[in-house]
Amino acid sequence: MTLFYGLITGIIFGALLQQAQVLRFEKQVGAMRLIDMTIVKFMLSTIIVGSVGIYLLSDLGVVSFDPRPLSLGLQVIGGLLFGIGWALIGYCPGTSLGALGEGRYHVIWPISGMLIGGLVFAFLYPLTQEYIRPIGNFGSISLPDLLGVSHWLVIVALAVGAFFLFRFFEKNNL
Amino acid sequence: MKSKAWLKPYVYGALAGLLLVLSVAIAGQFFGTSTSYPRMATWLIDLIGIDLGYLAFYQVRDGALTGAAFPNWQLLFVVGIGLGAFLSSMATKTFKAERLPPMWVDRFGDRLGLRVVHSIFGGILVMVGARMAGGCPSGHGVSGVSQLGVSSLLALTMFFVGGIITARILYGRRSS
Numbered sequence: 375m376t377l378f379y380g381l382i383t384g385i386i387f388g389a390l391l392q393q394a395q396v397l398r399f400e401k402q403v404g405a406m407r408l409i410d411m412t413i414v415k416f417m418l419s420t421i422i423v424g425s426v427g428i429y430l431l432s433d434l435g436v437v438s439f440d441p442r443p444l445s446l447g448l449q450v451i452g453g454l455l456f457g458i459g460w461a462l463i464g465y466c467p468g469t470s471l472g473a474l475g476e477g478r479y480h481v482i483w484p485i486s487g488m489l490i491g492g493l494v495f496a497f498l499y500p501l502t503q504e505y506i507r508p509i510g511n512f513g514s515i516s517l518p519d520l521l522g523v524s525h526w527l528v529i530v531a532l533a534v535g536a537f538f539l540f541r542f543f544e545k546n547n548l
Numbered sequence: 549m550k551s552k553a554w555l556k557p558y559v560y561g562a563l564a565g566l567l568l569v570l571s572v573a574i575a576g577q578f579f580g581t582s583t584s585y586p587r588m589a590t591w592l593i594d595l596i597g598i599d600l601g602y603l604a605f606y607q608v609r610d611g612a613l614t615g616a617a618f619p620n621w622q623l624l625f626v627v628g629i630g631l632g633a634f635l636s637s638m639a640t641k642t643f644k645a646e647r648l649p650p651m652w653v654d655r656f657g658d659r660l661g662l663r664v665v666h667s668i669f670g671g672i673l674v675m676v677g678a679r680m681a682g683g684c685p686s687g688h689g690v691s692g693v694s695q696l697g698v699s700s701l702l703a704l705t706m707f708f709v710g711g712i713i714t715a716r717i718l719y720g721r722r723s724s
Contacts, residue, residue, distance in 0.1 A: 379577070384627060388631060388634075391629065391633060397633060403649075404651070406711040406712050407618070407716070415558055417685065423562045424690065425693070425694040428572055430697060439694065444699035446713075451708075453677065453703045456678050458714045459669075460707060461669065461714035466686070472633035476642065484671045487672055490589070492673060493586065494675070495605075499603070516695065518696060
């Protein structure tokens with residue numbers, strides 16, 4: 375049943391990504407060149423609706439979750455490496471499969487690179503855990519915990535911030 | 549319909565958010581894709597008969613990061629993304645076979661070899677970076693930031709910092 379849910383969820387997500395045109399190389403690199411903010415609009419919209427729903431479920435006691443552990447070393451170094459590679463290939467791990475689905479066959483090269491990267495990481499794993507993970511390691515911590523405020527206050531602030539950002543994008547035709 | 553085109557990323561993005569909430573409520577699963585790559589890579593390595601079982605990576609949670617976890621929710625989710633994009637592009641006649649991305653050709657010319665080199669090198673950086681940071685734009689960006697995780701906000705910021713600087717170096721100042 376879990377597998378079935380995974381497939382159905384993936385199909386719907388893939389269709390939404392395709393309809394919003396966020397699977398395209400031009401949209402992804404366009405965002406990084408600061409000339410087309412389509413993927414930022416999509417992601418932020420997903421995050422706002424997602425955070426409201428997830429925290430609502432959590433308040434109702436339906437689900438419980440802990441944010442991924444914070445390690446300044448892992449997220450800063452890993453995040454920067456990801457960003458450099460992202461600009462080079464123009465796809466991220468999820469969108470690359472979607473791009474293949476809509477016919478962009480050249481995405482097989484980035485996919486091959488990411489598979490090799492997955493194997494490379496299997497070898498690097500102990501080093502990252504031993505030397506990089508301890509740098510600024512704070513465990514699972516959410517922004518409301520850090521600020522000591524209600525999660526709804528953070529979500530409202532996020533939504534208001536996004537609204538002004540969206541207005542800026544639309545005014546500047548980004 | 550055409551005049552409402554600007555709404556598309558917001559509407560489909562919001563629907564994706566709703567889908568995430570339903571997935572968490574019904575299946576207990578947050579979105580994530582990047583772990584499937586090391587899993588697939590190690591699965592292929594096992595398949596061709598090379599034993600890397602001695603690596604610490606293979607021992608994490610009884611091989612949860614390797615092909616031993618297959619088939620799982622995330623694998624089917626990733627396959628589903630490809631299938632969903634295929635069906636959606638067929639239905640709206642936006643399926644388009646492409647040899648190289650047009651924006652890339654504009655900048656670097658019609659050179660497949662250079663694209664392959666960029667892709668392999670960049671792909672390695674993407675996956676090492678994603679797994680080191682603990683997620684990609686779906687795992688950290690969408691799922692993690694929806695949970696308001698500090699780690700995810702930091703990772704997503706770094707994705708864009710690295711990406712914007714690299715894109716500037718590769719493509720120069722915005723002109724088009």
